[in-house]
Amino acid sequence: MKENIAKILKKIYDQDADYKKKLDRWEHKIPKTLTDSELEGLKILDLLPNQFEVFEHDTALQRLMNLKNHKKLNLPFVNALFLKGITGENVRGRQTLMSFIYLKHLPEHKFQGNESCEICGLPKKETLDKTEELYSYYSGHSWNELPLHFLVELEEALKFDQPEITESDHQKLADLLSFIDGAEEGETPGQLEKRIAKNKILPKTDKYQRYGILQTLAECGILPNEYFEPAFDKFSTQKELWEISKKMKGSSRSDVILPLAGWRGVNKVNFKKYKEIFVDLMES
Template identity: 60%
Template sequence: MNKNFEIVPYVSVGEIQFGMTIEQLKKVFGSVPEMEYYDPVMKVTKLTPKRYLLFLTDPTETNDMDKKIYSILKKIYFHENGFYNLSLDRHEHKVPTAVTQADLKLLEINGLKPNNFETFEHDNTLGRLLKLRENKKLTLDFVTAMFIKGVTGELPRARQTLMSYLYLKHLCKHDFVGKANCEICGLPKVKTEDKTHQLYTYYLGHSWNETPLNFLTELEEALTFEKPEITKSDRKKLDELVEFISNADDKETPGKLEKRIASEKILEQTDKYKRYGILQTLAECGILPNKFISPKYEKFSSIKELWEASKKLTTSHRSDIILPLGGWKGENGVNTERFNEIFNAKTHGE
């Protein structure tokens, strides 16, 4: 069977567009990269964080490549595979013998080298986050397209990007306030983290509005992906989810809503916490409104403000569902105007 993909290094990427064939690349650059396997119908499908181009004969095979990456990461970051390195004061993961050198190479060129540690300091991390807002690719159109593909189950990794974007939307420059973590933005004063481990939870399909340090790593990787093409079928799945939520009775809590979604199998490739993540994203958009705190789509609330607002939650709310989703009830309904504002039908499959 012929190999149907090739990953090769490339330096000049400015004029490269996704979907370009090898022959089109040749016209632009006067040459094509040296490839072990050559097929003129191959197209540029992905630019990895390490400036490698992924060529595929069939662009739909990208999902298979993502599944392969997920499979390798799962072998390495299995919870029982970790150990604490006393000399370096950090939690590391062993690379099991089942992971081959070819597997490690695939991870490396995709910017997912295991035990990829970096020390993050508050002011520098904040500056890098704010700098991302200047990236012309980081638009509402891009992040909502990612989210929709995540909701459909086609690209679970894409579920987080909208949440990370919302955190960044109204974030402002400020001095560190607090002890270990900033009481304004939640970023640590200083912390060493394995960036690949940060991303692993998103490859699993989770999305969180907590641990904002991870948002930097998440967005930096997400911006190396091409914008997903949203079909009418994709958009329909999102519309069906929102309509399903709108049918909640007045006393329905987030916990009961999650169970109802699970029972009706509305969200594919999800477990309880992945469903909470999707709902939490809708809450941070203001689509699932609450009366306790403004969603990040509208304004940035400090960690201290979040703590104070959380004290107002009644005991009937589940303690593991934080604001803003934790403040939603069926009687709050769905803000359809906000939904249409964010998920513009003209740019998403209609």
């Protein structure tokens, strides 16, 4: 059932939405092509469409801070989900490590800025269809922007069991890293993504899914960059990230953002960091 979730949600979210004037929002109908058992499956997983919620900065931040202290949300749990995401066994697991890293050093603060916060990137106020955001993760995508979406995804991820990780799951990531480490000095993230695609290193992924996985490795500091410390070690404010983006010389293609945008072949793979995060900390 779970592996079909993306297909079922696609039937719903690929259709045009209806504008509900009274509520000032776009809603998605349940199409006739959905079977009773598919609908029942969505209900059980709490994934019916149009689960709108209004989020405001201070309360969203507080919910994130509470998650930071949640016992279940630890590195072995999010790593296990990520490894199953890379093998393709459960693509929904790809996002949770990225969201977890964002939380790691997130500081308490007051909203600063106009529409979105210059410190944490949360919006001042925004209404989201939570199921629509989760659909992207069930489709195997992972993103490091828009932290409000991390809140939605982490609150769902807490319902998951920690998967059992095998030697071959670990090997999949190790193989990916040794492949990346073979990069030519001047290789850009875009060229790396193409090389991975050409050599079928991450089967059944599209370009943006591959970027999501690489971006997570960059957030870990496993794909290092020379501009700033990875989020795994240090929190950078949105304002600092904008400043770094502006300063970056020979800025890379617009569809790659920091920290992956700061990686070049010459930076290779930081295997020490890999060992720290995926071997030592998973065993402890």
